[in-house]
Amino acid sequence: MTAVPEDLEPAPTSLAERAYAAIRDRLVMLDIAPMAAIDEAALAEAIGVGRTPVREALKRLETERLVVSYPRRGTFATSVDLTELAYVSEIRVRLEPWAARRAAEHAGEAARAQIGELADALATTEAHRLSRHELMRWDLRVHRALYRAAGNPHLEDTLVRYHNLATRIFCLFVDRLAHFDRHVGEHVHLLRAVADRDPSGAEQAARDHVTHFEKAIRAVI
Template identity: 70%
Template structure:
């Protein structure tokens, strides 16, 4: 492969990553509503990229169960089905505590300091004043920081995927959830436990966080 062709390939991958990140965010936040059609031409134009990177991004998003493609019909955002909550929670209740424990046991001083700083920032935020998307982005930011701190890329990839699906459910019912600030506030204790290396406490909080989320959703449906 020539230098020019290698650079072209890298540029294409970069554009596909950009399209993937942009579409993923819109799908998670329900800015692209469940079952809405996705026009790859319109997406390409809005992002200023070609159709090929968008198609590559859509293939990845289909693996993530965020979009679904039908022959001769096109690509659509997947439905948000409340019956999936039990399946998602069954996986998360096992893996979230594992990630929290690993992060508490294995993360270095730099990562611990970053998690403690994230806890400080979250504590000083007026959670009730945050908009819907800002609130959800905080939730995603905390979870993804913990997954990274666990130091297992396969565990991280799996948890990101299922947390994305859980976040779509969260977004769907956010306006009806009471004490959502308490749910977000639980992150502070979790981050501090990890930063202090308290693996058993971090594991417990992570497990309670997942089961509490499922219970909160089930209470309103």
């Protein structure tokens, strides 16, 4: 079974960025459970930073609807609100096809080579053998690589934010979902369309992928 490759996001440039990335992924993957209290001291120790970078990261994560702070009570992971699925999907189904088209049109040779390698690695992965955590890491890896390849940092930031919210819903129901092979196959098709400079194919593949995701979640709610 092919291991999940490391994310190729740029290395954090500050302790606050390092804390942000680490806490964000814990929240997105539900390693910090919805509505759980945030233990700043424990997070600082686990990440290897001080309390100040953790607090700065939490302020940023609050604007992304991943944590919420209450006076005199503390900071908590937000709940996973299923009523947001339609709103999140409405945004993603419009922006993700555009990002995929941009990636196919504008990604440089190095970026397209990395995306092609990612497609090849994923194509050899047996989806039914993936653990919940491995499947979710693959999903994050694929989408973040595509958003970055689109070459628009504002579009990337927006899509990462909404994909994070969708991923929390995905994590909540992943053990009840079937057709992992199709989900992975859609990723491979999308990645290859970008690597092959096929803007129309990439755009359609991204649109289909978001639509199929929402339908799959609704089928098990």
